[in-house]
Amino acid sequence: MKRIQLGNTVFEGENDVYLLDGETTALVDTGVALPDVRADLEAGLAAYDVAFADVDAIVLTHWHPDHAGLAGEIQAESGADVYVHEADAPLVNGDEIPLTEDRDLQRETFDRWGIPQADQDRLTAFFESVSAGLSGRPADVTTLVDGDELTVGGVRLEALHLPGHTAGLTGFAFDPREVAGHEPVAESDGSTPTEELFTGDALLPKYTPNVGGADVRVDAPLAAYARSLARIVERDADAAHPGHRWRIDDPSRRAAEILDHHRHRTRRVLAVLDADGPSTPWEVSAELFGDLAEIHILHGPGEAFAHLDHLDDAGVVERDGTAYRVVDPDPDVDALFPTTRLDDAVDGSD
Known part of the structure; x- marks a missing residue:
């Protein structure tokens, strides 16, 4: 090989x-x-x-x-x-x-994640330049x-x-x-x-x-x-x-470390909602990742959405339009993820 x-x-x-x-x-x-x-x-x-x-x-x-x-x-x-x-x-x-070539899917997804129009335009221009x-x-x-x-x-x-x-x-x-x-x-x-x-x-x-x-x-x-x-x-x-x-x-x-990383990131997402109130995936991603450019204009709010969606499915947050708000202020975040034999051996971070 x-x-x-x-x-x-x-x-x-x-x-x-x-x-x-x-x-x-x-x-x-x-x-x-x-x-x-x-x-x-x-x-x-x-x-x-x-x-x-x-x-x-x-x-x-x-x-x-x-x-x-x-x-x-x-x-x-x-x-x-x-x-x-x-x-x-x-x-x-x-x-x-x-998605990079499907304008209708782009608009539906970007609007659902709360991406501002100017940033949607920047991302679309990136897609056109590289795709x-x-x-x-x-x-x-x-x-x-x-x-x-x-x-x-x-x-x-x-x-x-x-x-x-x-x-x-x-x-x-x-x-x-x-x-x-x-x-x-x-x-x-x-x-x-x-x-x-x-x-x-x-x-x-x-x-x-x-x-x-x-x-x-x-x-x-x-x-x-x-x-x-x-x-x-x-x-x-x-x-x-x-x-x-x-x-x-x-x-x-390595897999256990990444799994623990997502537990930590879920706690950070909840901390953003606790501090800022109802927020869109785009607003949460700004707190997690700061300013975004190129493909990260897609990946940042997409990652935030994945965590918010996970919390929504668990009844910890609920969606109202494009924003999510906390409904369970003290969730057991660890219980939202699979347990593995290596959980006690890793200490992940965001």
């Missing part, structure tokens, strides 16, 4: 594409459909004597362009099978268009669901549906002993690891993946993501290979 890092100035930093080159050749994710990123990927593959035409299969963790954008172009050159979860398939095969061509050529896809198994690049992968960041985000568990050219890091007791994960953006080593704004199709996005994090904790894999930056050597602990 080889990690190829691609430039990414639009989203969350360098993308990771993984090359599996055993009995056949496969990629996990592809990068965004921009000429310089395509060149990065072509050069990265060429270092291992692989060209786009040699790719037999592409496994996508989710639909976002920085992970799926080049899938259609590579498929056109190679005839590769493209696998993606059924919930994200319509945004890869072209049956649906994303053209990012999603690339539509791909013919083979859909998968949780628990499906497929063998690509000589490696057997088990699909783990981990929604939250997107509706169909899927991780893939594999036995590192099956992977050609991959040297698993031995455990402290000298034993050989038996499970590692590709996690896409479900688990990142530096940032906490956005929920709420990253895919507005997700129902109860924070609740979905919290369950996904708890699942990663309990899976207890030996390592994770994320969609950005570097390998995570203790994915269970």
Whole structure:
């Protein structure tokens, strides 16, 4: 297994594409459909004597362009099978268009979150400046669901549906002993690891993946993501290979840290409502994140909405128009999230 890092100035930093080159050749994710990123990927593959035409299969963790954008172009050159979860398939095969291109969905979402018109205009202008061509050529896809198994690049992968960041985000568990050219890091007791994960953006080593704004199709996005994090904790894999930056050597602990981060952030959201009274997601995001620019004009209020929506579902706050107000002044925030075996071992922060 080889990690190829691609430039990414639009989203969350360098993308990771993984090359599996055993009995056949496969990629996990592809990068965004921009000429310089395509060149990065072509050069990265060429270092291992692989060209786009040699790719037999592409496994996508989710639909976002920085992970799926080049899938259609590579498929056109190679005839590769493209696998993606059924919930994200319509945004890869072209049956649906994303929020960045859907003006009606933009207006409905931005108004519901209370984003001022001037900031809506700034965000729309950002979309227009960067979104053209990012999603690339539509791909013919083979859909998968949780628990499906497929063998690509000589490696057997088990699909783990981990929604939250997107509706169909899927991780893939594999036995590192099956992977050609991959040297698993031995455990402290000298034993050989038996499970590692590709996690896409479900688990990142530096940032906490956005929920709420990253895919507005997700129902109860924070609740979905919290369950996904708890699942990663309990899976207890030996390592994770994320969609950005570097390998995570203790994915269970990292997942528990992010889960605790969301408990802390929920308390901060409640503190904003206590101090300011009824507030919109945009107003809450201003208190949480300050001034926002570019993609964060979407992600900031989206994140605030995800927390407010979670509290609304639990009966802690209620929505009145675009604003939310507290109805339970002393909630048990911990009880709003799954419990895991590592809860006492982490001390997250916002």
